[in-house]
Amino acid sequence: MRRQGASRGAAQVVVVGVDTRGMGLIRECLGTEAVLPASSVPYAQAVDAVQSQRPNVVITGFDGDFEEAVRLGPLLQAQVQGIRLVAMSQQNEPERIRAAMRAGYREYVVLPADGSQLRQAVRESDLSPVGAEDQGQLISVVGSKGGVGTTLVACNLAAELSPVQRVCVVDLDFSMGDVAAFLDLQPKSSIHDLMASVTRLDSRMLSGSVSVHPSKVHVLAQPMELFTDEAVAGEKVLQVLTVVADTYQYAVADCGCRIDEATLTTTAVSDLILLVCNPDVPSVKNAWRRLQLMERQGTDKGTVRLVVNKWRKGLELSLADIERSLGVPVAATIAWDEETCMSAINGGRILREIDKRSAAVRDISAMVSLATEGVLRVEAPGSEKKAFGWLFK
Ligand SMILES: Nc1ncnc2c1ncn2[C@@H]1O[C@H](COP(=O)(O)OP(=O)(O)OP(=O)(O)O)[C@@H](O)[C@H]1O
Ligand SMILES: [Mg+2]
Incomplete structure (x- = not known):
């Protein structure tokens, strides 16, 4: 942003x-x-x-x-x-x-x-030009469907950035957000509280509202209690994100897989969108639907990166199949690593704390360059016309 x-x-x-x-x-x-x-x-x-x-x-x-x-x-x-x-x-x-x-x-x-x-x-208007290097980067992590690993990727990518950058994970899953639970944090205040007093919101107030994990990842969490049928105003989300981007070098938004005001607004202003899917047909199909939606919404294609989580060899779908189906390259894969992931989640820890040599840590660590190298234009491989033809047969 x-x-x-x-x-x-x-x-x-x-x-x-x-x-x-x-x-x-x-x-x-x-x-x-x-x-x-x-x-x-x-x-x-x-x-x-x-x-x-x-x-x-x-x-x-x-x-x-x-x-x-x-x-x-x-x-x-x-x-x-x-x-x-x-x-x-x-x-x-x-x-x-x-x-x-x-x-x-x-x-x-x-x-x-x-x-x-x-x-x-x-x-706050700009009386002296500010270069792009001064701007906090907003990275949206979007799941093609539930359970693909969006929260795990958001938390652990933030943890890989946190030793050298100021990073805040913003939990934008307004129905079942669980970033705080993933990191075993008990937030005293939540994004709801900030949205309620958004006109007074500044970096200081934000700093008093985030929870801090020992990995130095800061979290703007969802509240513990669940809310029903609550319409979240995109404008307020935007105001909160602006202050987060003003305060941190990286804001990593866990958008979950829901399509709502909060996540549509967030992806519209993101520097980078990580679309996470798994190597299975329903997940890839939903990634395709999401890409179509982004296209209709005018999202800059150059900001979107496809991430295949839970990747392992010997599956029916190859990476080439996924790329051919979606018409975009796979920017990163994260290995299937059940043991490390489950221990991390159940212990409220980041993957690196469980096993820094694990395959999942290796892969998420490699993704740091996606965040830090800025926005690269990626050309889709193969013919757009063929996209997804074989999956819809
Ligand atoms: N690379 C991986 N290898 C093995 N298991 C994984 C991997 N990534 C995530 N998981 C597992 O998948 C499950 C879902 O992960 P996570 O909660 O991050 O997904 P999500 O997309 O945020 O789900 P939700 O839709 O509920 O928000 C967890 O049990 C997690 O341990
Ligand atoms: Mg989640």
Whole structure:
């Protein structure tokens, strides 16, 4: 995730595609906190205005011409390094919010309700360009189906990074999240608590809310008690993740296998998505369905890596079969290693503490380069047309 530098002085703002009423709301909200324009510029003049004024913040109206507002995102971002884009709307629909996020808008505000969020964005806006090297990386670990090893991979990848990096695992499985149980932690506060007070959330508050495993992995956990039918707002998840990425060098999100607001929002803003599957037909089929969904959602293919967990020789499916079926290469395999995995989980420990020479530790350790080498473009092997044909026969 991108992070912004600290504020020094009043930020300069350009407003695009916002009507008179909207301009009034912006003025009411920001007052003297920013250098505001007298009026909004039309969408067609946005790039010119940003080029000539080089503002710190652009507030784009999403209610006038939604498509144009989305299209402008990357164009405006390309004009000024570190520019902060804010989407403004009267509509709070998740699909619109995700589209805005994908287009590079860091905030999505509905005024006047989100006034404090807009003020915060302007205060934190980038008055000195911040390089990509300063940004905490967000890695999503997504399971193709239940039980494929998503939590094990998230915790142990974080543990491999933790000796030299500040790492936090964020448990985003809002139904049955069990990262804390995996690491035998008793969290005093949870991601639910942070989402409830998200307007006050900062690095300090986050640091007081995480649990720390002896491996130095920090965990933002789900609460012990289970909740039912709770809709989780993508915006709040995004706000929490932003603070995590501001605080740690790596945020590893255990997304489980559920398709919900929390995980869709998280994958939309991730630097790297590890899609975990097992070498069996149902799991590979679901990996294919997930890849299709990601494609429909506009996820950058270059950020997705396929990880085959519980891998062993002599299975009916070969790695070549899996690659041919999915149309993407296998970026990593993790060996089937039941003994080490079960001892680790039941003892609340990481795999390395059980047996640092085990095959699973060797493989997860090798995955560190996937996280640290940044985002590599991977071309799919073979013909896309053939993808999955044989599995669906
Ligand atoms: N490489 C492996 N070798 C052997 N067993 C493994 C391996 N990886 C995971 N397991 C086992 O698979 C089971 C499920 O692991 P885990 O809970 O991490 O999966 P998950 O995808 O997070 O499941 P859920 O859908 O319940 O969240 C555990 O019993 C774990 O020990
Ligand atoms: Mg899990």
